[in-house]
Amino acid sequence: MENPRININLTQIRENAERVFENCRNNNISLTGVVKVGAGDIKLAQSFINGGIKSLGDSRLDNIRNLRRSGYQGETVLLRLPQLAEVTEVINYADLSLVSEVVTVKALSEAAVKVCKRHGIIVMIDVGDLREGILPDQIKDFFREIVNLPMLDIRGIGTNVGCYAGVLPTISNTEILVELAEELRDYYSLELPLISGGNTATTRLLSDNTLPEGINHLRIGEAILQGTDITNQRIxxxxxxxxxxxxxxxxxxxxxxxxxxxxxxxxxxxxxPVYEDRGVRKRAILAVGRQDVKLDGLIPVDEGIKVLGASSDHLLVDVTDKKGCLSTGDELEFYLDYGAILRLMTSPYVYKNYIMF
Known part of the structure; x- marks a missing residue:
């Protein structure tokens, strides 16, 4: 089999998708499955769809285009704020996009008018993580600029935490969304059907039964893909x-x-680099490097193996303490964190090995 390769257990991912989808549905929460780690991989996206998920989100417009060209007819959500240069493509391929700039919303409206196609937006609010979003005290002024733009459906408001500054989702910072939605509905006579409370990190509030009432949409990738919540450090x-x-x-x-x-x-x-002198050790070089994988996201499956470092194309590991004999040509396997998966799925030099039962 080809090397290096990333082994993708589509069956287990589908089962995770089923469980997350069912949990959200039981709590009256609509779900967008985030497939961006797959770098446009159609088989990975299909495992989400097979798990019952009807809305897929990605940060790259190229990947959303690939989904459409593969025949996917469900909802697509552009998760990264649209670039001004791509608004026409956004209207053509995405049903919904996250926004935080008036100039971008106006450009989306103009592009939608030209092709006579309605487009949905979720206005992002920054509740403290300092990535994308409007500060809460500026939201009414923002809506004043966009509320009457043609061919746009303001589907709701949302937020993101954990991805940049590591801010944890809490009852208080999530309630900000619910309170703002109520104010905007009253002030502008809007429906705002979606209050998008965040990503995998927000599922901790759902698990604890502390998610504020009114949050009715989540964008989840990591939980489905890995069964983990790295922001809250939990399985x-x-x-x-x-x-x-x-x-x-x-x-x-x-x-x-x-x-x-x-x-x-x-x-x-x-x-x-700094090296500890441990005397003579048995070292293996593997045919993969920093160009392909995030080094500190590798966890050896076998005991007695230690990752030493890497250059662009070579991964060095200490195998002195591994039980059994090794030879040149043998394979070693590693568990992966989210960042390592992202890099491997993006690398054109890594073979994708799909596992299905």
Whole structure:
């Protein structure tokens, strides 16, 4: 089988999608499944669809275009704020987009008018994480500029936490959305059917039965893909983990000193590496590197293996303490965190191995 490869357990991902979808439905919450980690992978998206999810979100318009061209007819949500240069494409391929700039909303309206196609928007509110969104005290002025624009449906308001500054979702910062929605409905006589309370991190409030009443939409990817919630540092009960692994083959296996010889300067990435001298150790070089994977997102499946470092194309691991014999050409497998999955799925040099039962 080809190497390096990312092993994708589509069956377990589908089962996670089913459970997350059912949980949201039982709590009167609509769900957008976030497939952006797949870099447009249609089979991965299909596992979400097979799990009952009818709305898919991605940050890249190219990936949404691929979904449409593959025959997907469900709702598509552009999660990254639209670029002004792509508004026509947004109208053509996305049903709903997240927005925070008046100039962008006006451009979307103009593009929608030209093709006579209505487009939905969710206005993003920044409740503290300092990524995208309008500050709460500026929201009425923002709506004043957009409320009467033609061919646009203001579907609701939303927020995002955890992805940039690591701000945790709480009852108080999530209630801000509910309160603002009520004010805007009254002030502008709007329906605002969606209050999009966040991502996987917000599911902790749902699990604790503390999600403020009124939050009725979530955008979830990590929980379905990995069964984890990294922002809250938790394994999510009843979901399956380790649905992705990486396999790479050994291209060199030798006993070598654990500390380099000679004057040490900067490495290829501008860092000065520091090495612990542990004497002579058995080291393996694997045919994968930083260009393909996030180094600190690798967790060896087998005990006794330690990741030492990597260059663009070579991953170095200490295998001295691994039980059993290894030879050049053997494969090693690693569990992955979300960032490592993202890099591997994006790399054109990594083979995608789909697992289905």
């Amino acid at each position: 999510i009960k009843d979901l399956q983990q380790n649905n992705f692994t990486m396999t790479a083959s050994i291209i060199e296996l030798k006993d070598k000193p654990s500390a380099p010889t000679g004057e040490v300067g900067y490495d290829a990435f501008g860092n000065i």
